[in-house]
Amino acid sequence: MTTMTQTSARFREFKMPDVGEGLTEAEILKWFVQPGDTVTDGQVVCEVETAKAAVELPIPFDGVVHELRFGEGTTVDVGQVIITVDVAPGSDDAAPAPAPVQEPVDEPAAPAEEPKGRTPVLVGYGVAESSTKRRPRKGAAAPETAAVAAAVQAELNGHGASAAPETPVTRPLAKPPVRKLAKDLGIDLATVVPTGKDGIITREDVHAAAAPAGPAAAEAVAPTAPAPVVAEAPAATASAASASARETRIPVKGVRKAIAQAMVGSAFTAPHVTEFVTVDVTRTMKLVAELKEDKEMAGVRVNPLLVIAKALLVAIKRNPEVNAAWDEANQEIVQKHYVNLGIAAATPRGLIVPNIKDAHDKTLPQLAEALGELVTTARDGKTSPAAMAGGTVTITNVGVFGVDTGTPILNPGESAILAVGAIKLQPWVHKGKVKPRQVTTLALSFDHRLVDGELGSKVLADVAAILEQPKRLITWA
Structure with a gap:
């Protein structure tokens, strides 16, 4: 996909590219x-997160960032312009007017005239107060805030919307x-x-609204006629904020959302079988x-x-049928004559x-060098979609967490996954005598559609x- 366009001889656009395997x-x-800021060809201008990984995006030309x-x-959807660059700063070409900032579409907004000479800024961060003034609003901030609070308080008191004074319908202010x-x-x-300045809704206000009403909120509501809104609104807000402190809501998106979808799909598509073995790994x-x-x-x-990975590769060489995939569409078992060995890595953005x-x-x-590079890249959050x-x-x-073993879920499209437990010093019968030995437990989950119990x-x-x-x-390699 072409990730840049030329709007004029001077200004060029850089679009969100498809950074991996059809992501949208x-x-x-x-x-x-x-x-x-001045940028050069190949310079990283931003970091984006897809459903698979975090990726750094380099700009493909020199110039000065315009917008x-x-x-x-x-x-942002793939193909949308994310940045424009002045590739000929100082020339006489007129600068194109900055495109309107796109906001998430959640409710219709009344058309408004944009102030002239507006400086392009990051979405959600506003403009400098010294250069631009806020667009005139209908009515004063305090009455509008009180009106919204009155409607909410009236609803809590069971009086419905009719209990609040009639006000013009305006779009709530929020970044x-x-x-x-x-x-x-x-x-x-x-x-x-x-609760924000000039009646702007903050993130804390949204979290407070999402929190379930607790006993404190119930006490804040008068059982009789509603009290003056000015006195009651702060109490209701304080009680909601107190309730929100008891829990945190984290939107599921990016890598974590993709993991969740993949694991659910794998768990309920492939019939999993897990076998266990405890082994003396002293040698x-x-x-x-x-x-x-x-x-x-x-x-x-x-x-x-490293040794466990090599052991699994040798075991696959001796039993090549296990290295396969199930093709549901064509009802075929696809034998793989190569091994792309996956290593599960825990990162701040989730398991990859x-x-x-x-x-x-x-x-x-x-193999040791490849393992080292893989782990380092994953921890730095630089793993590319192609690498996964x-x-x-x-x-x-799972042994690195002190866990003995588990029943791992297959990575989608794969036939087997090996879980390695913690290696611990345990009493073990060795050469007819009980001795302390290094012992671990292995668990192998496999797709029973193509791997039977014997294999x-x-x-x-x-x-x-x-x-x-x-x-x-x-001897076996």
């Missing part, structure tokens, strides 16, 4: 430039991020009591210690996950599963055998 929208997380069309926190929050929470801004831990001292492994991170492409062809040092596409089998290491058991048993006797990596 992305949320602007952060702007790194402002109007008036930012959307503010941080705004969800675009607040309007979007209200839309996500299903709150009608007309019912929210504003594997000794191998890890030896590899850390090996010159060939210098500069790469060596840990038990980037994968190591063609992991089956990598040597142990190469095309996985075939996944490993999730799944063979894969899990092979992984366990390798971890118990790591020398099998040489």
Whole structure:
């Protein structure tokens, strides 16, 4: 998709690109430039979050930022212009008028005349008070605020809308991020009591309106005729704010929304079967210690996950039928002759599963290097959508949280996922005697449509055998 257009010889537009596999929208997380800043070809101007990952967007030309069309926190469709750049600053070409700032559509707005000479600004952040004055409003701020409060108070008291004085219908004042929050929470801004300056509705006002009314709110409502609104509105607002402090509502979007949808789809589409095995990994831990001292492994991170990943790759090589996918549309089992090994990674934005492409062809040092890069990129929030596409089998290491094991849910489109539990020193029968040994529990979930119990058991048993006797990596690989 073309991500830029040329509005004139001087001004160029940069559109929201499709940053991965047919995604239709992305949320602007952060702007790194402002109007008036100089940018160069390839410079990152903003960070956006799609349904798969956070991605940095570079500008494809030099110039001076003329306008930012959307503010941080705004969800933008692919193909919409997000920034315009003056590529010939100082020329005599007239600057194009800034496009009207787009707000989330939640209710109709009365047409209003825009002030002349308006300076382009980020959506939701307003304009400088020194350069532009607020558009004249109908009536004073205090009467309008009191009117809205009166309507809400009358409704609480059971008197209906007729108890509030009649006022002209006006659009509630709120910044675009607040309007979007209200839309996500299903709150009608007309019912929210504003507490901001000049009667502007704040995020706290929306959260207060979304919180369930508690006993304090019930006490604030008089059982008889309504008291003067000026005295009652602050009490009602305070009680609502107190109730909202007991819980926090977080809109589900971006990566977390995609994860939720994918997990629900996987759990209720693929018939999951999970098998468990507890294994003595003492020799594997000794191998890890030896590899850390090996010159060939210098500069790469060596840990038990590296050996476990190699063991799973060997098990797949011995049982290739497990590396497959179910094609529902064509009613076919698709055998994969490559392994893109997914590694589940916890990030501030949620759990993501980037994968190591063609992991089956990598040597142990190469696999260690790829694992290190994958983890570092995920923690930095820089994992690209392409890095999370095309996985075939996944490993999730719940042991890092001190958890013994779990029943993992398949990553959509994959046939198996291996959960690795915590490695602990436990009493274990070794050579006929009870001794302290390093022990862990493995859990393998698989799609029972294409992996039967025999095949799944063979894969899990092979992984366990390798971890118990790591020398099998040489004889079986």
